[in-house]
Amino acid sequence: MKKFTKLIALGTLTTALVACGTDDGEDVNDEGAADENGEEAADDEEAADDGEPTELVVGATNVPHAEILEEAEDLLEEEGIDLQIETFNDYILPNQALNEGELDANYFQHIPFLEDQMEEFDEYDIVDVGGIHIEPIGVYSQDHDSLDELPEGATILMSDSVADHGRVLNMFADEGLIELAEGAGIEATIEDIEDNPNDFQLEPQYEAAILPQAYENNEGDAVLINSNFAIDHGLSPFEDAIESESADEDNPYVNVIAVNSEDEDDEDIATLVEVLQSDEIQDFIEEEYEGAVVPVNE
Known part of the structure; x- marks a missing residue:
């Protein structure tokens, strides 16, 4: 999700260079400069699309959320996503950071808590995009x-x-x-x-x-x-x-990936959820936590 920002910055720099002209003050053919810089911008965009990973910043509490994300890092890298994990030790700051644009997503809360936060903070426009696990209290x-x-x-x-x-x-x-x-x-x-x-x-x-x-x-x-x-x-x-607490399929306290509503359909977010719901990660949750954390496909 950070790739688009980088391309905007490159485009702005290119425009500034055209406006300033050459270092020795010689005139430049405007059409030629535009063509040359247009080709460079296209080359930059092509390079970005050709293998530069997209950075995805996800906020999480230390255990088990950050540990599960760490297990998913290599799988996400294979999908062209550079996962950056920001850890928190409370239940309030992750939604604040998401709302303020410091995170692309967070992973720490169950649905009733998210609904409670939405009622308490009118400025939040946060949605869940997929359940990952249940933590019996x-x-x-x-x-x-x-x-x-x-x-x-x-x-x-x-x-x-x-x-x-x-x-x-x-x-x-x-x-x-x-x-x-x-x-x-x-x-x-x-x-x-x-x-x-x-x-x-x-x-x-x-x-x-x-x-x-x-x-x-x-x-x-x-x-x-x-x-x-x-x-x-x-x-x-x-x-x-x-x-x-019971962790059966009727338990409503599934922990979810949450994002700002504008990113609900983002492809990288969808990939994140798919990886976390994959057999490989869900099996890891089951084996690592021995029932203390229950995968959604249990």
């Missing part, structure tokens, strides 16, 4: 071995991302620990809790990235951690969590 505790063992009044630490609250609350509701308002669904919030017989103290004010540290410090009776941050701290939602 897990409940972690150093003092209790199951949700049933959580004591009355247990403190539950949660992300401040409202888009994740529904998945957490539904997990507790499925275990019969709380009751949600009818029809709350995946968009459930703490206000939708109609019955909390164990008087759980839900504390949703933590940045998602610091929740693993809170768990390591044994803060709270249980900590809800997104898989990307759990994996980055050596935790597995299936081996270390006392309960883990």
Whole structure:
């Protein structure tokens, strides 16, 4: 996507040289100069089309998104794309950077989070162009071995991302620990809790990235951690969590490639999605993360 910008710059430089004339001040035949420079511009364009890779800048959180992109670099190079990965350690900056044109795409968020961001920031015009994987969220505790063992009044630490609250609350509701308002669904919030017989103290004010540290410090009776941050701290939602969200085909929290709407039909973006959805990359996800990250074709 950066190739077009380079060609504009070359064209501007060529025009400037024609306007300035030669170094010794001698007149030049305008038609001849135009022909000569036209041929040079054509040669430059042909060279750009003949093998110079297109640069694609994609923002991602470290694990697993950046790791998956790194695995795809060689495959994208074969398609004429020079992938540049910009890493982030939070959930807000990647969409800001995309909106401001600093990125061509980002890869870190699930669809409910993207929809929540679109509602919060009116200036965003971001769309998802393809799902890549699912990260089951897990409940972690150093003092209790199951949700049933959580004591009355247990403190539950949660992300401040409202888009994740529904998945957490539904997990507790499925275990019969709380009751949600009818029809709350995946968009459930703490206000939708109609019955909390164990008087759980839900504390949703933590940045998602610091929740693993809170768990390591044994803060709270249980900590809800997104898989990307759990994996980055050596935790597995299936081996270390006392309960883990289902990752079946009905899970709506698929992580996607997101772009500004004007780039929705860009060929390089389409190639990026195709490579990430290829058997080679999806097999890598399955083998590398052993169920902690689930490929979309699982």
